[in-house]
Amino acid sequence: MSGRRGSPAGAETSNILGRVARLRAEGRRRRWLVQLPPLIGGIASTIVGAVFLALHSFARGAARWWAVLGMALVHFGLWTAALALRPQDRRGVRITFAYFALLCAAGVTHLAMRVAAHARDGHWSGAATAVKLGIVADSALIVVGVLAFAIFAHALVDELMCGTPPRRVMARLWRGYGVLFVLCSGAYALCAVMALDSQTSVTWEAADGPSLGFLALLVFALGCSSFWEPLRTSMQETLVRVGEGVSAAAGIxxxxxxxxxxxxxxxxxxxxxxxxxxxxxxxxxxxLIAPPRRARQSIFSSWSRVSSARGSHRPSWGSALVSPMRRSDRSEGEAGSDTSLKQRSMAALEPARARRSSDDSELALAREPPPYGGGAGCADTSGRALRQxxxxxxxxxxxxxxxxxxxxxxxxxxxxxxxxxxxxxxxxxxxxxxxxxxxxxxxxxxxxxxxxxxxxxxxxxxxxxxxxxxxxxxxxxxxxxxxxxxxxxxxxxxxxxxxxxxxxxxxxxxxxxxxxxxxxxxxxxxxxxxxxxxxxxxxxxxxxxxxxxxxxxxxxxxxxxxxxxxxxxxxxxxxxxxxxxxxxxxxxxxxxxxxAPVAPGRAPxxxxxxxxxxxxxxxxx
Structure with missing residues (x-):
């Protein structure tokens, strides 16, 4: 403590500035060493899987196991890339939701075109049972894709419009993964059963049964792990240890x-x-006596209101912690001026101060407990504002x-x-x-x-x-x-x-x-x-x-x-x-x-x- 007490004001400011810079450096270090490897690995796996699927669809004489391998790589890559996301990575989560929605839409479109082609070629009328089951399997995958698209599209719209808390967004993302993967595993299992029991099929043969069964088990395991939060947390902590000691300052x-x-x-x-x-x-x-619960806001939502007062859009979690001083507001001549920064800092506080008289009924201490007894005290917002x-x-x-x-x-x-x-x-x-x-x-x-x-x-x-x-x-x-x-x-x-x-x-x-x-x-x-x-x-x-x-x-x-x-x-x-x-x-x-002994004349x-x-x-x- 003596070191800090004996520091001159300038040296203390320099030390604090260095600590703030260290926080930002640790945040970047975490992204490079902990988040980037699974993200790159997951994206690479997804791309390679998509290449195998494209070769199976468009290359003549391509082996059918290419399609099985491609689907396995796509599922595994998407699951691995999601491990790189953190609750505060709001932009990454949005991109993931949008990517999944587009992926599901593309898959549904491809399967729908294939089923339509079978119907146009007359495969359904008078066809063998195996052929009909193949069309049914494709139809089941279409239903899965539509459901998954609805899940991810709804989550994306809700996150953009409602500012859902980050941990809830991540939980919704993993639940969407789980639902999608489990349903896909069921569809793959149906394809495997049809391939094993039938001599002919629209897409698969009997030799493809074991590989399809393995694919179904793999995707089912990934789906179940998506619902199991302790497993995901353990794997993310393992990534941190592999990242050579990223410190706790990265979160701060x-x-x-x-x-x-x-x-x-x-x-x-x-x-x-x-x-x-x-x-x-x-x-x-x-x-202080808190206002009615319907008017209470967290400190984070009050931050959003300050940003809105400056004319900005409602920020997400990633931007909800950003100061009202936007970086675009900085001119080149002011970049090095501490006085200008102070002026902008104080200016950023003025909108909320100007709104204080009308907004005090919506504000609460960041850590104060719920209303004590409610009643008339809760309605005395003017007295509460004066006490503040x-x-x-x-x-x-x-x-x-x-x-x-x-x-x-x-x-x-x-x-x-x-x-x-x-x-x-x-x-x-x-x-x-x-x-x-x-x-x-x-x-x-x-x-x-x-x-x-x-x-x-x-x-x-x-x-x-x-x-x-x-x-x-x-x-x-x-x-x-x-x-x-x-x-x-x-x-x-x-x-x-x-x-x-x-x-x-x-x-x-x-x-x-x-x-x-x-x-x-x-x-x-x-x-x-x-x-x-x-x-x-x-x-x-x-x-x-x-x-x-x-x-x-x-x-x-x-x-x-x-x-x-x-x-x-x-x-x-x-x-x-x-x-x-x-x-x-x-x-x-x-x-x-x-x-303990009690001295004469003293109370216990x-x-x-x-x-x-x-x-x-x-x-x-």
């Missing part, structure tokens, strides 16, 4: 939305704020690298207990440094009317603070935003020593010793709860945010499995060691099941509340 790079490092830094500079720790009150830790403005006015602009702590907390934990824990930390900081600490708190440092536009700056906000103060209450590790903040802080150069874990329990009541609110014992069964941590079971208030943040984690090196291992083996043990070092002797005796210690990791990872208010 998606938060930058494709912006160049200088624009990310300029936007963060223009919006970075801080507040003295002594200025924070209980009001700042209480979640008052909170934001509490903070003031601050230089990057000049803020002492980034406060990470869960809105579902007790507000008074969080305030008590913060005051205890502040007292120890003042004793150690002889000055008031400055902190970053989401409730007062983010313009709640423009949450989405500041999302690309989140990694820079974290890097611009000297430490991270984690107020770990009972629900802290059950909230995805909290865990992700720790993750980003670590990837932006912060060490575990720079993360200060302060335990937050239930409020001990008036007159309790606030300095010991966070000094609670760790239970003996904490190891089991740590081992059970799974980020897929960690929640956000908005399910759309959960899917999109999981997509960010999946995009990093090792994906979800590596993230879970980091939390279980590194993060939580570090938190436990920090908290264990602050435990008093009576608390340690209570944890170990012993009764109160029961210790459950610490953060004694709660289920899926607990929610």
């Amino acid at each position: 790079s998606e938060l930058l939305g494709g912006l160049p490092p200088d624009e990310v830094l300029a936007l963060a500079r223009a919006t970075f704020r801080a507040v003295p720790a002594s200025a924070l009150t209980l009001e700042h830790f209480k979640p 403005q008052q909170r934001f006015a509490t903070s003031s602009p601050a230089p990057l690298g000049g803020v002492d702590a980034f406060i990470s907390h869960s809105w579902h934990d007790d507000a008074q207990s969080k305030l008590d824990a913060l005051r205890a930390w502040r007292a120890s900081f003042v004793d150690a440094h002889g000055r008031e600490p400055t902190v970053w708190l989401d409730a007062v440092c983010i313009d709640q009317a423009n949450i989405g536009a500041q999302l690309p700056s989140l990694p820079v906000y974290l890097a611009g603070c000297k430490s991270l103060l984690a107020l770990t209450g009972p629900t802290y590790f059950a909230r995805l935003w909290c865990v992700l903040e720790l993750y980003i802080f670590n990837q932006m150069g912060g060490s575990l020593e720079q993360i200060v874990f302060v335990h937050v329990g239930t409020h001990a009541g008036v007159g309790s010793d606030a300095s010991t609110t966070h000094q609670r014992a760790l239970p003996a069964n904490g190891r089991t709860c740590v081992d059970a941590f799974d980020v897929r079971h960690v929640v956000t208030t908005d399910p759309l945010d959960q899917m999109r943040l999981l997509a960010v984690i999946e995009g990093g090196g090792g994906g979800i499995a590596a993230f879970n291992e980091w939390v279980r083996m590194t993060l939580m043990p570090a938190a436990a060691r920090q908290l264990d070092g602050r435990i008093s002797a009576p608390d340690r005796a209570q944890r170990d099941g012993r009764v 210690a109160q029961a210790t509340p459950r610490p953060w990791y004694a709660s289920s990872a899926t607990s929610q208010k």
